[in-house]
Amino acid sequence: MHDAREEQFKRMRELKRSIVEYSQLDEFIRLVDCIISETVFRTTLSSVQILFNTLRNQGTQELRSIGFQVLLQSTETQLLFNPAEKAIRGVCVETISGCTEVASSIVRLCNQKHLNAYFSKVPCVWNMGQVLEADARMLFLQESILQLVGHDYAQANTKMQTYSITLPHIHFLEREWSDILAEWEEETGENPLSSSTLGKLYIKLQEAHDALRVLMASFVGYTLWINAAKLKTEIEPRMRVIRDCIDATLRSITRDAISALQVYFKQKSQLLSERPVQIQDFAEYVANYKAIVNEAPEIETKLAQADALCDLMDRQLVEFFGG
Numbered sequence: 001m002h003d004a005r006e007e008q009f010k011r012m013r014e015l016k017r018s019i020v021e022y023s024q025l026d027e028f029i030r031l032v033d034c035i036i037s038e039t040v041f042r043t044t045l046s047s048v049q050i051l052f053n054t055l056r057n058q059g060t061q062e063l064r065s066i067g068f069q070v071l072l073q074s075t076e077t078q079l080l081f082n083p084a085e086k087a088i089r090g091v092c093v094e095t096i097s098g099c100t101e102v103a104s105s106i107v108r109l110c111n112q113k114h115l116n117a118y119f120s121k122v123p124c125v126w127n128m129g130q131v132l133e134a135d136a137r138m139l140f141l142q143e144s145i146l147q148l149v150g151h152d153y154a155q156a157n158t159k160m161q162t163y164s165i166t167l168p169h170i171h172f173l174e175r176e177w178s179d180i181l182a183e184w185e186e187e188t189g190e191n192p193l194s195s196s197t198l199g200k201l202y203i204k205l206q207e208a209h210d211a212l213r214v215l216m217a218s219f220v221g222y223t224l225w226i227n228a229a230k231l232k233t234e235i236e237p238r239m240r241v242i243r244d245c246i247d248a249t250l251r252s253i254t255r256d257a258i259s260a261l262q263v264y265f266k267q268k269s270q271l272l273s274e275r276p277v278q279i280q281d282f283a284e285y286v287a288n289y290k291a292i293v294n295e296a297p298e299i300e301t302k303l304a305q306a307d308a309l310c311d312l313m314d315r316q317l318v319e320f321f322g323g
Contacts, residue, residue, distance in 0.1 A: 029123075037124040044103045044132055048096055048141045055148050059222040070156065070224050072163060072215070072231040074170050079163050081226075085153040088223070089146055096142050104129025152221030162214050163228060169208035170231075173238040177245035192253040195308035201246050202316055209239060247318045254309040254320070261306060264299065268292050 051066070058064050068091070073082040124131075132138050172180070184201070185191045193201075215232035219225050313320065 033123040033125055037128055040103050040125060040128050041132065041135075044099045044128075045135070045137060045141075047099050048138060048145075051095070052141050052145050052148075055145060055222045062219075064219065064225070067219070067223055067225050070226050072226070072228050074167060074174075074231065076171075079160060079167055081153070081156060081160070085149065088149050088153075092145050092149060093142065096138070096145070100129050100132045100138075103132055148222045152224045155221045156224055156226060159218075159220065159226065166211045166215060169211045170235055172204065173208055173235055173242060177242060180242070181245075181249065192256070193249070195305060195312045198246065198250050198253070198309075199312055202312075205239065205242060205246065212236065212239075247316070250309065250313060250316070250318055251320065254306065254313060257302065257306040257309060261299075261302060 054066055058066070068083075068088050070088075071082045073080045180201075181193075184193060184197060188194070188197050190197055212232050212235065215228040217225065217227045217229040312318075
């Protein structure tokens with residue numbers, strides 16, 4: 001009887017000690033949970049805060065530590081930013097979501113079998129991802145970052161008005177020379193083109209060259225770097241191609257015009273150099289002479305055109321025997 005009583009007291013002491021030890025262990029686990037939860041929350045929130053501060057403070061800096069490169073893309077009707085605002089906003093949201101996903105990944109660690117037994121109650125750290133997603137400060141930071149992006153694209157759209165003046169010139173340079181030549185011949189009714197029309201083509205090419213100068217890379221707002229120079233680099237080789245084609249056309253038309261005049265003068269000189277011997281020969285000689293006189297205005301026009309073509313070649317530094 002005494003032994004049974006002693007055994008019962010012993011078991012009671014062990015039970016009390018176990019309860020105390022469990023209580024202390026549970027308190028320790030809760031303490032660790034609280035510390036870890038607060039650390040994860042603070043670190044994640046701080047990371048997003050640093051991102052926002054960095055973007056906001058670099059607006060007046062020449063060197064950016066964080067930014068998005070935006071290119072210009074030409075279409076038939078307008079120039080577009082690539083990527084568009086929607087894509088950049090999506091990247092920002094994904095970046096912030098990635099931070100909360102890292103916080104949520106702790107759940108996978110705590111759910112391991114050899115750790116799961118220590119959590120009789122759901123620890124705070126398990127829900128840290130959801131807490132961050134619903135936190136007012138996190139939502140404010142996300143909205144603030146998106147506002148920066150919206151502000152930057154508003155400024156970029158203002159600059160687009162300047163870039164848009166290059167669109168007609170870009171379309172002109174992207175076309176094949178055969179299509180350009182056919183269009184101008186149809187519009188002017190000239191075949192071959194006159195010196196004045198070819199001069200207009202040179203002027204149009206120079207206007208395209210001057211217009212493309214506005215395509216320069218520049219920072220906009222807090223986050224954007226508009227690399228308009230890339231579009232300029234891509235389209236500039238077409239200027240050399242079109243220039244060479246205009247030069248070749250001018251050279252060919254001038255050669256043909258001079259050759260045609262040389263043949264004409266050679267033929268007419270031969271006709272007039274043959275002195276008539278008989279009456280009928282004299283009549284033919286007079287007829288040829290009158291024909292030359294009648295053709296004089298047309299020949300004068302052709303001479304003036306040939307002279308204008310040669311003058312245009314001189315001004316545009318086109319070699320007569322080049323190409």
